[in-house]
Amino acid sequence: MIHYRHLEPSNLDGFTRLDRSDYSSTWCRMKDGLLIQEKRVFRHPGFSQSQWDGIIKEWTDKLSRGEMLLISAFDDETPIGVAGLDINQRYGCDNLMYNFGPLWISKEYRGRGIGKRLFMMVKEEAEILDVSGLYISATPVPKTVDFYIRMGCQLLSNPDLQLFAEEPEDIHMYLNLPKSVHRSC
Numbered sequence: 713m714i715h716y717r718h719l720e721p722s723n724l725d726g727f728t729r730l731d732r733s734d735y736s737s738t739w740c741r742m743k744d745g746l747l748i749q750e751k752r753v754f755r756h757p758g759f760s761q762s763q764w765d766g767i768i769k770e771w772t773d774k775l776s777r778g779e780m781l782l783i784s785a786f787d788d789e790t791p792i793g794v795a796g797l798d799i800n801q802r803y804g805c806d807n808l809m810y811n812f813g814p815l816w817i818s819k820e821y822r823g824r825g826i827g828k829r830l831f832m833m834v835k836e837e838a839e840i841l842d843v844s845g846l847y848i849s850a851t852p853v854p855k856t857v858d859f860y861i862r863m864g865c866q867l868l869s870n871p872d873l874q875l876f877a878e879e880p881e882d883i884h885m886y887l888n889l890p891k892s893v894h895r896s897c
């Protein structure tokens with residue numbers, strides 16, 4: 713039975729069992745304003761124990777300071793998916809977007825609607841905050857980019873300079889929140 717709940721700083725156990733690994737024989741890339749695919753191997757081996765230690769410390773600190781929203785999916789008590797939102801800083805050319813992420817579904821649980829459910833839960837919370845959109849820096853794996861397009865996200869013609877510098881090979885996207893009249897600028 714899959715269930716969903718908000719994460720608290722004191723309740724971040726078991727994430728080392730979440731398998732973030734991924735493989736793709738193609739990558740997405742922006743060329744002349746268009747999204748193209750090229751043959752190139754993408755391989756993420758999953759996070760090591762020390763990488764998880766760093767991630768959990770960062771989440772603990774940010775949750776404690778109220779700078780982040782995190783929702784997780786659990787199978788019984790095992791975390792099998794997580795989605796978050798950085799609510800500390802606004803991004804984009806008009807400074808009106810919160811940065812969405814992470815979004816990781818454990819490998820054996822992908823394709824069952826869990827990513828969509830987590831994405832929608834974060835989106836619903838963002839709708840009552842004072843922002844007009846979500847900023848998405850998507851891993852350039854076609855399956856991941858297709859997922860965000862399916863969720864209604866659009867390509868950003870002018871990525872945020874800071875976020876682009878952090879992840880220049882990502883596909884930078886945004887989602888307009890319903891209340892807003894925001895357009896990618």
Ligand SMILES: CC(C)(COP(=O)(O)OP(=O)(O)OC[C@H]1O[C@@H](n2cnc3c(N)ncnc32)[C@H](O)[C@@H]1OP(=O)(O)O)[C@@H](O)C(=O)NCCC(=O)NCCS
Binds near residue numbers: 817822823862
């Ligand atoms: C990308 C990811 C989060 C998607 O989560 P998921 O649980 O597998 O996706 P879901 O099963 O919820 O799919 C939701 C929708 O997207 C669609 N979708 C999912 N993968 C798709 C694909 N490869 N092509 C087209 N549509 C796709 C589904 O058909 C579904 O559509 P529906 O609303 O019509 O039913 C997950 O695959 C993942 O964790 N990947 C590895 C980590 C990663 O890249 N994270 C993102 C970092 S930015």
